[in-house]
Amino acid sequence: MSARHDTLVRFFVVPILIAGAGLAGLLGAQDAFGQENAPRTEQVPIVVRTVEHLHARCPTSPPLLERLTARLDRVREARPGEPAVRVEIRVEEHGDLSSGKLTLGVGAERAEREASSPSCEEVIAALAVMAAIGLDENVPPVEEPPPSPPPPTVAMQPSAGKAPPRAPVAAEPPRAAVMTVSLGTGVQSSTNRALVVMPTLFGEIGWRTAVAPSLRIGVGRSFSHTFSTSRGGASVQWTEAIVDACSEFLRGGDFHGGVCATGEVGQLRAEVEPPLHFPAQSRWWVTAGASARVAWQFHPRLSLEVSGGARMPIVADRLFFEPNTEVYDAPAIIGFFGAAFVARLR
Template sequence: MRWQHTAATGPAAATLALMLTLAPDARAQPDARAQPDAEPLTLAYEAPAGCPDATAFFGQVTARTTRVRAPSRGESARAVHVRVTKNSGGFLGHLHFEAGGQKSSPRAVEGATCHEVVEALGLVAALAVDPSASTAPVAPASPSSPSSEPAPAEPIPTPEPASVPTPAKSAESAESVESVESVERGPVPAPAGAAPAPRAPQRGTSGATRLGVGVALEGSSLAGFVPAWRIHGELVLWDGALLSPSFRAAVGRSFLVTREAAIGSADIDWTVGAVEGCPVRFALTSSGRLELRPCAAFTVGAIHAEPFGVVARRARSRAWLAAEALARLAIRPVQILSIELDAGLSVPFTRETFFFEPGIDVYQAPSAAIFGRLGVGVRFR
């Protein structure tokens, strides 16, 4: 996606989240071509191992417009946040600006390779600052280096459009990198003049195995309208991916439902347990906070009926077996919390019938029943 930068080496260094703070080198000479209205920008950059690093991304921006520069020491600047994650179809990138606590609308880019996504995000950032920025292709962004210091950007040939800076300009942008800071829980200032040390990889928010619990209220057409409650435990594999199977075990009980007959009535209720599987997850928004899951479930339990208004009152219980197919729409206002809406069809394996002698039916299970649920779930990291 739901920060990675290869500042550490080896397979264990899967991802790093970096904040790149850019400032002019005190030894560098000012560029006579720099525009006086150039906007200072700081960069928060996250990408998987093997992707172009933060320096390469900033080079993509400065190669397209001269209206972006590194901030001076202590100068306030707008921040651009870039996050690239790997998904089943390739790579997905998100970008937004932040200034004074206000965030812009996020922009999303999807591509087959990380280089394509980073290059496209560089174009998005450049056009957001300078609508007249060059849209001509630039040199490919270089993959991140295993060294603890960002490598200088490769010189970029000058395309025909006048707005594209010369190789000297791109080299100066690369030389203006002053420090690289790890941001696992926020930016950590690096000592002045000291080379940044490699940081431990940051754990991502997608692709993880998670456990969860939840509660729900249910209504079904098993006997008119039957209200019920249920609680569940959940296991989710590879959370955030398309192939993200989830499994639930649930228990529930209905409220009493009264059924009338010509010579009496009966109170009926269900007590059930269920196992459920949802093989895939469809993200309905670029942020992944709205998702849809198709699911199937098997329910086992008991149906209980207690008669009233008759001479021979004898309660009865029967086994209850049913198969269910459902769709689950879930919204996550925060990463660990989900609000869920289920709709589905339940098919009993047997159609149990309760009746009064000499054969007056008081209840017969339907061949199929529709149901809906509204629930809240919590997932743990």
């Protein structure tokens, strides 16, 4: 029984085990060979050349290339003379607002996106995210093209001509206009038959948009001015509310300028000076006009303004002694100029 068992193991079981082990080794070798020779899908680097134009209040660190590589690890800087995608950002200061533009370009093809914020750091960060998205989704790697077929064109928005089927960066959602609130004080002089000086106090609300519209409402009370005649003199004083509706059209660094529609509503009060004695009289004083304004923003929240313009009296009273000795007659056009100090609260 034992001899027959040894013979069975020797001639049947052992050969089967050896054959099975050899087959398993052969299959394992084929799998290893197949894995070594299987095509590998490697990400080709995106070669870029970065350009930054920033205003004086912007941070210069980290640089744009570092911001891109932090979000997209296959971005690398181009070597001298190497074909590359040009990634350019430009941030300019408009008052207390930083406005930035991103340009992605390869050859004649380019795409542009914009962002704005009171913080330059936020603008740069937003433009860097847009650039990374555009490079990752739409820009093919810039490598030496094969002789045939010709390389595909970059699917980016051209600066002119028909639009491509897709844009490199998702359109930025519209930004709500940011409202500003300011307080100020100033002095205004008008050529109202004489040089009349009026201190003013005002409040202003504005909106950060392309033309920066604003509405300013203030109060003023002039110093008294005496108009004299052969029969005596009268002291005249103006107390009024002043309304200015303005828009900005010129911006350059810390300076900006615009035009305003302006109006006044108030009272003109006249008192006869001794030795004459007459009751004081008050009259409505209403004017409308236009002006130009230039401001220098020497601090993010503080600015100095100068303005000048002309107003036309709508209610023009005439003061005189009986029977017809004129003391004051409102002119048809009143020129004025002024200066003010403005503090932005928000």
